[in-house]
Amino acid sequence: MDYFAGIYIENAKGRRRKLFLIISLIANIGILAVFKYYNFINENLSLLLHTVNFSNRLPYLTILLPIGLSFHTFQAMSYTIEVYRGNQKAERNFGIYSLYVMFFPQLVAGPIERPQNILYQFRTHQNFDYQRIADGLKLIAWGLIKKIVIADRLSVMVNIAYDDPHKTHGLSFIIATVFFSFQIFCDFSGYTDIALGTAKVLGFKLMKNFNSPYHAKSISEFWSRWHISLSTWFRDYLYIPLGGSRVTVSRWYFNLFFVFLISGLWHGANWTYIVWGAINGFYLVFASYTQNFRNKIVRILGLNKFEGFYSTIQTLTTFTLVTMAWVFFRAKTISDAAFIIKSAFTETAGDLIRLLHRVPFNQVENVASRKDLAIGAALIILLEVVHIMQKRGSIVAYIDSKPQYFRWSIYYLCVCLIIFGSTSNHSQFIYFQF
Numbered sequence: 001m002d003y004f005a006g007i008y009i010e011n012a013k014g015r016r017r018k019l020f021l022i023i024s025l026i027a028n029i030g031i032l033a034v035f036k037y038y039n040f041i042n043e044n045l046s047l048l049l050h051t052v053n054f055s056n057r058l059p060y061l062t063i064l065l066p067i068g069l070s071f072h073t074f075q076a077m078s079y080t081i082e083v084y085r086g087n088q089k090a091e092r093n094f095g096i097y098s099l100y101v102m103f104f105p106q107l108v109a110g111p112i113e114r115p116q117n118i119l120y121q122f123r124t125h126q127n128f129d130y131q132r133i134a135d136g137l138k139l140i141a142w143g144l145i146k147k148i149v150i151a152d153r154l155s156v157m158v159n160i161a162y163d164d165p166h167k168t169h170g171l172s173f174i175i176a177t178v179f180f181s182f183q184i185f186c187d188f189s190g191y192t193d194i195a196l197g198t199a200k201v202l203g204f205k206l207m208k209n210f211n212s213p214y215h216a217k218s219i220s221e222f223w224s225r226w227h228i229s230l231s232t233w234f235r236d237y238l239y240i241p242l243g244g245s246r247v248t249v250s251r252w253y254f255n256l257f258f259v260f261l262i263s264g265l266w267h268g269a270n271w272t273y274i275v276w277g278a279i280n281g282f283y284l285v286f287a288s289y290t291q292n293f294r295n296k297i298v299r300i301l302g303l304n305k306f307e308g309f310y311s312t313i314q315t316l317t318t319f320t321l322v323t324m325a326w327v328f329f330r331a332k333t334i335s336d337a338a339f340i341i342k343s344a345f346t347e348t349a350g351d352l353i354r355l356l357h358r359v360p361f362n363q364v365e366n367v368a369s370r371k372d373l374a375i376g377a378a379l380i381i382l383l384e385v386v387h388i389m390q391k392r393g394s395i396v397a398y399i400d401s402k403p404q405y406f407r408w409s410i411y412y413l414c415v416c417l418i419i420f421g422s423t424s425n426h427s428q429f430i431y432f433q434f
Helices: 002-011 015-050 069-085 094-101 115-123 130-163 171-202 219-225 228-239 249-267 271-289 291-301 307-330 334-356 361-365 370-392 395-400 404-420
Strands: none
Touching: 002 015, 002 069, 002 094, 015 069, 069 094, 069 115, 069 228, 094 115, 130 171, 130 334, 130 370, 130 395, 130 404, 171 307, 171 334, 171 370, 219 228, 219 271, 219 307, 228 249, 249 271, 271 291, 271 307, 271 334, 307 334, 370 395, 395 404
């Protein structure tokens, strides 16, 4: 339908162009609604009807979710919207169009590509290029380290704390939530690196999807660095059509909040994701509403005179807010998330006091050993060291400039890390479920 819609949109005039676009969008959103949200809507409808003593006779669907559904439907919608806007010519070759929608490296977890960024690449002839292939393989290796070595290792403590939260308390929730912040980053950005590296080996360039998001100094900056392809998708196809910031202040706040509410729903048919999206929307609205007041406080305290210190405070504050929101993203239910946050705020002080009295960590928390904690902390430090080095210049270019023995030592070290640094707790990529 999207393939033919693109051709009809390009050939049509007047209102017929919009009609074909609407048909295409309804088809895509309809598929998402049936496969991903039907049972969620049905369940909540049953609960609502039960409160007024009515029964819901609609059946529940027991059907498999199509692979990469959320990603390739959004990519297909990008195509018809860009053709409608005149930014992309309709693709007549059905094979190339299908390749755009179902390109295997980024099919199941993105990045969500725009047609003008990649369609033309499928028509170019790719010659063998040793350097390009080597660079792609290096990116794949780094992605595997982030997923298998860092993310899966951090998940050990995260899973214990979040899978049965009532057996855990206080300090362990704070540690597990911080670990989850880095787990989900390494898991998702690791997949992205593997996808970008695989595409590069084949001769294709995909868009960058992450840019050191935990170094952001504000929530808005965080979302310009995290899952960039989805953030820009919502900006271009939902936020701006709603009026963006070129409306009244109250409408602008509504636009911000609504877009993040929909973003949360896109991640999954669960109230936890909706609340997570609402929290991030609230962050942005609150930040805008209090901007002048916060700037005044900064001037009064003179924090702007200590640029390095103030920048660190901003980064830590942003990371803390993002991490608190991740609690709802990871928790199974809203009640679990509320219990975790309450326990983290009320019981952590007591746990710290017991640790100061040399009570063994695993006896205090009954969650993980000092070894698990030390390995997790070391891996996070390693990740941040790499990010700091990347700010100063390309690590790949730095390695390439060194003698052969140095380069191959690094390669063998990466392979050994992937083989021996992993755990038996292998799991699929987190974003595969979306």
